Amino acid sequence: MKKILVQGNVEGVILKSENSINFLGTVDKKTGVISDKNHDLFEKSIANSILVFPSGIGSSVGAYTIYSIKSNNSAPLAMICKKADLTVATGCALANIPLVIVSEEKFSTMKNGEKIILDTKSENIISKIS
Amino acid sequence: LELTREEESALKGEQGEILQMAYRILVATGEATDADKLIPIEWAHLAGVNYNTIGDAGEEFLSSISKDTRVKVKTTLNPMGFDIDNVSNYNLDDNFISKQLSIKNSYETIGVIPSFSCIPYEIFDIPKENTQVAFAESNAAIHANSYDNLKTNKESAFSALASAITGKSPYSSLRKDDTPNLSIRMKVNNPTELTYGMLGFFAGKVGDTSVNISGLGEMDRRQCKAMCGGMGTSGTCAKFLFEEEETGIEKIEFDEKEMKNVYDELNTAEKGDIVTLGSPQLGLDEISDLTSKLKGRSFKKRCMVFTPRMVKEQAKKIGYINELEQAGCEILSDCCTCLTPLINKDNVDAVTTNSIKGAFYLKNSNGVDVNLKSLTRIVEEETK
Numbered sequence: 237m238k239k240i241l242v243q244g245n246v247e248g249v250i251l252k253s254e255n256s257i258n259f260l261g262t263v264d265k266k267t268g269v270i271s272d273k274n275h276d277l278f279e280k281s282i283a284n285s286i287l288v289f290p291s292g293i294g295s296s297v298g299a300y301t302i303y304s305i306k307s308n309n310s311a312p313l314a315m316i317c318k319k320a321d322l323t324v325a326t327g328c329a330l331a332n333i334p335l336v337i338v339s340e341e342k343f344s345t346m347k348n349g350e351k352i353i354l355d356t357k358s359e360n361i362i363s364k365i366s
Numbered sequence: 367l368e369l370t371r372e373e374e375s376a377l378k379g380e381q382g383e384i385l386q387m388a389y390r391i392l393v394a395t396g397e398a399t400d401a402d403k404l405i406p407i408e409w410a411h412l413a414g415v416n417y418n419t420i421g422d423a424g425e426e427f428l429s430s431i432s433k434d435t436r437v438k439v440k441t442t443l444n445p446m447g448f449d450i451d452n453v454s455n456y457n458l459d460d461n462f463i464s465k466q467l468s469i470k471n472s473y474e475t476i477g478v479i480p481s482f483s484c485i486p487y488e489i490f491d492i493p494k495e496n497t498q499v500a501f502a503e504s505n506a507a508i509h510a511n512s513y514d515n516l517k518t519n520k521e522s523a524f525s526a527l528a529s530a531i532t533g534k535s536p537y538s539s540l541r542k543d544d545t546p547n548l549s550i551r552m553k554v555n556n557p558t559e560l561t562y563g564m565l566g567f568f569a570g571k572v573g574d575t576s577v578n579i580s581g582l583g584e585m586d587r588r589q590c591k592a593m594c595g596g597m598g599t600s601g602t603c604a605k606f607l608f609e610e611e612e613t614g615i616e617k618i619e620f621d622e623k624e625m626k627n628v629y630d631e632l633n634t635a636e637k638g639d640i641v642t643l644g645s646p647q648l649g650l651d652e653i654s655d656l657t658s659k660l661k662g663r664s665f666k667k668r669c670m671v672f673t674p675r676m677v678k679e680q681a682k683k684i685g686y687i688n689e690l691e692q693a694g695c696e697i698l699s700d701c702c703t704c705l706t707p708l709i710n711k712d713n714v715d716a717v718t719t720n721s722i723k724g725a726f727y728l729k730n731s732n733g734v735d736v737n738l739k740s741l742t743r744i745v746e747e748e749t750k
Contacts, residue, residue, distance in 0.1 A: 241394040265423065296522040297414070300423035307426075320398035326524040329390035330427070 241325050244334030245355040246313040247365070251285035252348040253277045259298030259327060268310035286354060287312035288346050292324035302327025314354045316362070318343040336361060367396045367536070368403050376532070384435040384531065391528035396536030399519070405537045407518075408493055410530035411486050412443040412478065413502035414523030417466040418705045418731075425465045428472035435476055438533040442481040442490065443473055444503050445647070445672075445702040452698075456708050478530070482700040483674035485591070487514050488649040500535045502526035504598025505591065505646050505723065511576075511605035513590055517541050520604035539575055540605055549578040549611045553621040558740035559592040563722030564628040565620050566596025572618065573603035580611050588655075588741075591646050595723035632725040635735035638718030641665065641748055643695075643741070644672030645703035645724035650680055656695075657686045659741070663749040665694035670708070675699040693749070705731050720744060 255276050257263065262272035268283035283305070292298065302324070305311040314334040317324060328335035334354060338346075342362075346352075351365045369377065377393060379386040392404055414420045420428075447466045448458060474480055483489055486501070487509045493499070495515040501507040502521040510516040519539050521529070529535045550569055554561050562585065569577050585593075597603055611617055648656065653673060671690060673681070678699045681687050687697055701708070703724035709717060709732055716735035717728050725736040739747070 239397050241397045242390060296524070297419055297421075297424070299522070299524055300420060300427065303427055304423040307423075322395060322398055322522055322525070325394040325398045326391050326522055329394040330387060330524065332387070332390065335394065 238339055239320060239337040240356045240361070241320060241337065242328045242333060242335040243356040244314060244332070245357065246286070246334060247353045248284065248286040248313040248351070250288050250346055250348055250350045250352060251277070251280070251282060251312070252346060253287075253289040256290050256293045258294035259292060259301040259323060260295045263301055263305065265301055265304040266308050266310065268305045268312075281310065282312050283310040285312050286314045286316065286352060288316045288343070290343075291317045291319035292321045292327075294323065296323050296326070298323045299327035299330055302333065303330045306331035306333060316343075316346065316354070338362070367393060367401055369393070373404060382434070384431050388528040388531040391524050392532060392534060392536055395522075395525045396538060399536060399538040401536030401538035403537050404534040405498055405541070406533055407498045407500045407529050407535045408439055409497070409499040410437070410439055410441045410526050411499070411501040411503055411506055412441060412473070412523065412526050412530060414527070415444045415469060415473065415482065416447045416701075416705050417462055417469055418447055418707050420469070420523070422465070425469050428469055432472035432475040435531055437477045437530040439530060441478045441530040442483070442486045443478050444484055445482050445704075446470060446700055447707050449698045449700045458707060462707060481674065481676065483647055483676070484702055484704075485646045485649055485674065489674050489676045492516065498535065498541060500526045500529035504604070505594040507604050508594040508598055508606065509591065511540060511544070512594065512607070518604070520598075520602060544576045544605050544607065546573070546576040546578045546607055547616060548573055549580055549615050549617045551611070551617060551619045552579060552581040553619050554625055557589070558742065559588045560720050560722070560738060560740045561625065562589040563592035563596040563720075564625050566593035567600045567628050567632075567722050567726075568620055568624055569606070570597035570600035570603050573597070573601060575603060576605035576607060577603055578607045578609055578611070578615070580609070582608060587649065588652055592722065595646050595721060599723045599726045628722075629738065632722060632729065632736060633738040634729065635716035635737040638716045638737040639714050640667055640709070641669040641718045641744060642672070642703045642709070642724060643669065643720065645719070645721040645727070647702050648673045648677070650677050653677060653681045653686050653690070656741075657689050659745050660690065660693040660695075660749065663693060663745065665749050667748060669695050669748070670703075671695045671697050672702045673697060673699060703728065709734065718744060718748065
């Protein structure tokens with residue numbers, strides 16, 4: 237574990253992407269569906285997932301998109317990235333969505349569909365539920 | 367990141383939800399930038415004022431926090447989408463106007479000084495050397511660090527707002543250390559403000575958090591502002607140093623070839639349908655200089671001049687505004703070229719400006735072409 241940016245404790249299923257996400261413009265504010273055709277999560281909703289992706293990109297105003305999807309009950313339960321970027325950091329802080337930064341190795345072991353508990357207060361911040 | 371007991375208590379929500387959110391923003395930003403503590407700041411300057419940039423989500427967010435919070439330190443803010451005195455002259459739709467007024471109202475409610483200006487460093491007194499501030503407007507952050515002896519990172523709209531509410535910022539990056547790893551040698555002869563804007567734009571692209579520039583001669587205020595505006599547009603770099611080159615630092619040149627690359631990237635038209643002056647907004651000495659340059663002349667086409675309300679009021683008393691209006695200038699306060707809804711591609715194909723910052727946003731956000739020219743050439747060619 238490298239960094240805890242926003243604290244929290246949630247249980248959920250991983251939705252993993254290998255692509256960075258530009259929240260301003262490619263995530264639907266109401267539904268949380270990804271609208272970028274070239275994205276590996278195209279037409280998938282990030283709502284209620286534990287969203288695992290490399291990092292955010294694009295305008296810092298994208299933080300408001302994260303705030304919007306949370307207000308519309310379409311936000312992920314938590315986010316896990318391998319690189320800290322200020323858009324996702326402030327967006328998750330605004331919306332109170334737990335956010336942690338993990339190492340490259342940890343990132344590569346996380347699998348789509350896996351059920352995990354993320355608890356930033358626990359010794360083992362991310363644990364699998366079998 | 368180590369927090370004091372009081373900061374921990376705020377982060378837990380013991381001092382209310384908004385303060386908790388503000389501390390969440392500072393902690394997330396601080397962790398992301400490897401800060402080890404939060405430190406007090408004395409002045410926050412906010413961005414995220416124009417409805418064009420923050421949209422409905424921003425408007426709703428500000429409206430909801432304004433019910434229950436007040437800023438803790440001196441807080442000023444960026445331009446909005448229109449001049450409050452002449453909104454009805456510009457065919458703006460009712461939704462834009464009402465949402466923009468709501469945003470204005472929210473900021474005023476939380477105690478922000480309604481300066482609506484991107485040049486706080488020209489219209490407010492500069493605090494003493496090394497004072498920590500939190501400026502979200504990029505040209506202002508760069509100006510504060512490079513010319514005003516203040517310390518700020520290039521804040522986001524959110525980190526600056528959190529700093530305004532808490533009076534604190536994460537102690538990281540340029541607040542701590544500004545040793546540049548790159549030096550640019552200025553080689554272009556007879557530079558105008560346009561040259562300096564292009565130098566800034568180039569520096570922002572190649573620089574990391576700070577960059578050294580050598581070979582600069584004397585610069586006037588317009589040229590300094592142009593350089594800050596250019597750099598703020600193209601990257602994350604937020605400070606110029608002006609030292610002689612030291613050994614062991616990477617050196618590159620800014621010569622005719624590098625300048626031409628920037629020019630070709632931003633100049634997309636041979637001529638403009640209208641002229642805009644200001645981005646950053648013009649200060650009093652630029653207004654004074656423009657007035658004397660325009661003596662006995664008038665613009666052949668529409669010319670929009672953006673200046674802060676505080677400057678406009680001073681300029682009016684001195685008589686500049688009257689003279690500029692007679693020379694065909696349209697003087698606008700509270701807003702700026704950048705991200706203005708007052709210029710759009712339905713009625714304008716191309717804009718002539720001397721601003722690199724303006725050019726970048728006109729091209730990328732307003733979708734219009736840009737014709738770049740120095741002020742001297744604009745006066746020569748666009749007036750009679």
